Amino acid sequence: xxxxxxxxxxxxxxxxxxxxxxxxxxxxxxxxxxxxxxxxxxxxxxxxxxxxxxxxxxxxxxxxxxxxxxxxxxxxxxxxxxxxxxxxxxxxxxxxxxxxxxxxxx
Amino acid sequence: xxxxxxxxxxxxxxxxxxxxxxxxxxxxxxxxxxxxxxxxxxxxxxxxxxxxxxxxxxxxxxxxxxxxxxxxxxxxxxxxxxxxxxxxxxxxxxxxxxxxxxxxxxxxxxxxxxxxxxxxxxxxxxxxxxxxxxxxxxxxxxxxxxxxxxxxxxxxxxxxxxxxxxxxxxxxxxxxxxxxxxxxxxxxxxxxxxxxxxxxxxxxxxxxxxxxxxxxxxxxxxxxxxxxxxxxxxxxxxxxxxxxxxxxxxxxxxxxxxxxxxxxxxxxxxxxxxxxxxxxxxxxxxxxxxxxxxxxxxxxxxxxxxxxxxxxxxxxxxxxxxxxxxxxxxxxxxxxxxxxxxxxxxxxxxxxxxxxxxxxxxxxxxxxxxxxxxxxxxxxxxxxxxxxxxxxxxxxxxxxxxxxxxxxxxxxxxxxxxxxxxxxxxxxxxxxxxxxxxxxxxxxxxxxxxxxxxxxxxxxxxxxxxxxxxxxxxxxxxxxxxxxxxxxxxxxxxxxxxxxxxxxxxxxxxxxxxxxxxxxxxxxxxxxxxxxxxxxxxxxxxxxxxxxxxxxxxx
Numbered sequence: 014x015x016x017x018x019x020x021x022x023x024x025x026x027x028x029x030x031x032x033x034x035x036x037x038x039x040x041x042x043x044x045x046x047x048x049x050x051x052x053x054x055x056x057x058x059x060x061x062x063x064x065x066x067x068x069x070x071x072x073x074x075x076x077x078x079x080x081x082x083x084x085x086x087x088x089x090x091x092x093x094x095x096x097x098x099x100x101x102x103x104x105x106x107x108x109x110x111x112x113x114x115x116x117x118x119x
Numbered sequence: 120x121x122x123x124x125x126x127x128x129x130x131x132x133x134x135x136x137x138x139x140x141x142x143x144x145x146x147x148x149x150x151x152x153x154x155x156x157x158x159x160x161x162x163x164x165x166x167x168x169x170x171x172x173x174x175x176x177x178x179x180x181x182x183x184x185x186x187x188x189x190x191x192x193x194x195x196x197x198x199x200x201x202x203x204x205x206x207x208x209x210x211x212x213x214x215x216x217x218x219x220x221x222x223x224x225x226x227x228x229x230x231x232x233x234x235x236x237x238x239x240x241x242x243x244x245x246x247x248x249x250x251x252x253x254x255x256x257x258x259x260x261x262x263x264x265x266x267x268x269x270x271x272x273x274x275x276x277x278x279x280x281x282x283x284x285x286x287x288x289x290x291x292x293x294x295x296x297x298x299x300x301x302x303x304x305x306x307x308x309x310x311x312x313x314x315x316x317x318x319x320x321x322x323x324x325x326x327x328x329x330x331x332x333x334x335x336x337x338x339x340x341x342x343x344x345x346x347x348x349x350x351x352x353x354x355x356x357x358x359x360x361x362x363x364x365x366x367x368x369x370x371x372x373x374x375x376x377x378x379x380x381x382x383x384x385x386x387x388x389x390x391x392x393x394x395x396x397x398x399x400x401x402x403x404x405x406x407x408x409x410x411x412x413x414x415x416x417x418x419x420x421x422x423x424x425x426x427x428x429x430x431x432x433x434x435x436x437x438x439x440x441x442x443x444x445x446x447x448x449x450x451x452x453x454x455x456x457x458x459x460x461x462x463x464x465x466x467x468x469x470x471x472x473x474x475x476x477x478x479x480x481x482x483x484x485x486x487x488x489x490x491x492x493x494x495x496x497x498x499x500x501x502x503x504x505x506x507x508x509x510x511x512x513x514x515x516x517x518x519x520x521x522x523x524x525x526x527x528x529x530x531x532x533x534x535x536x537x538x539x540x541x542x543x544x545x546x547x548x549x550x551x552x553x554x555x556x557x558x559x560x561x562x563x564x565x566x567x568x569x570x571x572x573x574x575x576x577x578x579x580x581x582x583x584x585x586x587x588x589x590x591x592x593x594x595x596x597x598x599x600x601x602x603x604x605x606x607x608x609x610x611x612x613x614x615x616x617x618x619x620x621x622x623x624x625x626x627x628x629x630x631x632x633x634x635x636x637x638x639x640x641x642x643x644x645x646x647x648x649x650x651x652x653x654x655x656x657x658x659x660x661x662x663x664x665x666x667x668x669x670x671x672x673x674x
Contacts, residue, residue, distance in 0.1 A: 026166055028145075028146070029217050031166055031167070031169065031170035031216070031217070032169065032170060033168075033169060069148070069151060069152055070148050073152050073166060074152070090596075091596050092593075092596065092597070093535065093593075096168065096535055096536065101169065101213075101536035101537060101546075102547050103546045104199075106199055106214065107214070108169070
């Protein structure tokens with residue numbers, strides 16, 4: 014029996030910056046996993062992945078990654094996706110810089 | 120040091136220009152990612168976990184002050200103000216933007232550097248002993264040979280699409296700091312009974328998922344025959360190497376599957392064909408290259424300031440005990456500048472540190488610097504009278520950690536903090552081990568001990584060769600760390616043995632602590648190193664320390 018489908022997000026790397034990006038509900042690309050569309054339907058997830066693959070000028074290496082719902086939006090399942098969503102652990106670089114900038118703007 | 124000819128300059132500039140246009144076509148949508156990827160990899164540009172990564176070749180680890188300052192400038196202008204020195208004597212930038220990379224490559228070309236063949240199934244950056252031209256026990260400086268091989272292998276038309284990547288290393292010293300037995304071809308400069316200098320050729324060494332110790336293919340190769348012989352080896356591999364299975368594609372598997380005798384016969388046959396095609400121009404070139412590596416004008420100065428500083432300053436004494444090596448020139452020493460401050464990322468240097476080291480090399484080191492495969496910077500030629508002043512400045516900038524060859528001088532690959540191939544993190548494990556043993560104040564009591572950490576089976580962190588090796592894996596969605604014991608990267612290379620089941624991320628540092636404390640209890644005296652104790656006693660007492668619950672169950 015095929016394994017039951019688990020919720021996914023569409024993720025890739027941004028062509029110009031290389032940063033980790035996610036596909037949002039409205040079809041735009043976002044940098045924060047919590048803003049990504051969590052796809053609970055297998056056919057929908059496949060269609061969204063195809064949609065991502067037709068945007069090679071934005072997204073490189075798109076794939077479906079497991080995620081779970083939370084009040085704050087999708088959360089990663091595997092530790093690799095946790096690191097992709099957060100950035101490196103030795104310096105506050107990448108997304109951690111973006112998060113710091115957001116906080117100073119608030 | 121070798122200076123680019125007009126031909127070299129034109130070639131590198133042309134490649135930058137080509138890549139600039141390739142990037143433009145990719146961004147404009149005229150190249151797909153599948154088309155672009157091999158082109159960017161040919162120029163050392165990877166797409167990693169969070170960003171692109173540009174890997175720049177530092178041939179045989181040798182770098183001059185102008186180049187080091189340019190590496191710092193590139194870090195500031197187009198990256199995050201630091202660079203990461205690797206176990207293959209390269210430097211990696213972890214955060215370049217695609218659109219900036221052609222400018223970065225142009226900046227590198229300004230100082231005779233590039234990123235060509237730092238990726239892909241080609242002959243990679245030729246590495247060498249980081250003490251080349253300085254080590255007391257050296258037979259001959261390996262850099263001219265390494266430079267000859269670099270020129271021969273760069274853009275070699277036959278070897279741009281090998282079955283897999285191909286790595287060469289050269290040592291001119293019997294101590295073998297270049298890990299030649301872990302390379303596809305290892306080249307050892309040796310002297311025969313007649314007193315002639317030539318090469319011992321090793322083949323089929325490598326780490327990764329199938330670690331193998333390199334085997335002697337030719338005991339003594341006359342100097343003039345090097346290029347046709349190495350070309351014969353790579354040419355046989357190019358035909359015979361497996362292209363059906365990535366995991367069986369390296370020459371170590373080709374040698375293993377076909378047998379050393381068979382490979383040797385094929386190489387000798389091919390060599391007989393190739394040898395007449397080399398007219399001797401390569402030897403003229405080697406003589407010219409050798410003349411550019413003449414070495415510095417050594418000075419003779421009173422050594423008294425060195426001894427006075429050792430008597431006066433315990434920090435200097437400690438640093439000079441661990442971070443200096445014997446030099447061939449009386450009055451001189453080889454200084455290791457540790458990039459392993461306790462808690463720092465192994466191999467990382469900020470742009471300020473790079474500029475400072477470049478200045479110090481100019482003032483105290485005859486303008487020579489090396490990057491070691493152990494991810495430190497070496498000043499190969501420092502007069503001992505200058506060491507106290509050098510140390511004072513290094514200390515001011517956090518670069519005077521006295522730990523070369525000690526437990527916190529850890530090799531670590533970037534691991535899952537950066538690398539797309541990694542299965543677990545390496546850097547934080549290295550940071551925590553270094554911090555823990557610094558807190559315990561045991562580092563100098565423990566003495567020589569090499570810990571090497573890889574974040575996946577590909578073994579960029581040389582974990583098989585660590586006296587204690589750590590391999591990070593993904594076990595059912597959780598980071599898990601396997602320990603190997605008894606590895607040795609020296610001239611008689613030994614691949615470490617797996618100690619047993621792996622440890623979770625939170626348990627790996629305590630496990631290393633148990634292991635090292637057990638060694639302190641088990642050793643005969645303070646002069647017996649970890650590796651010597653391990654060899655004397657075998658792995659049983661160390662396993663007991665690692666797995667106390669198993670011991671309790673057996674009791």
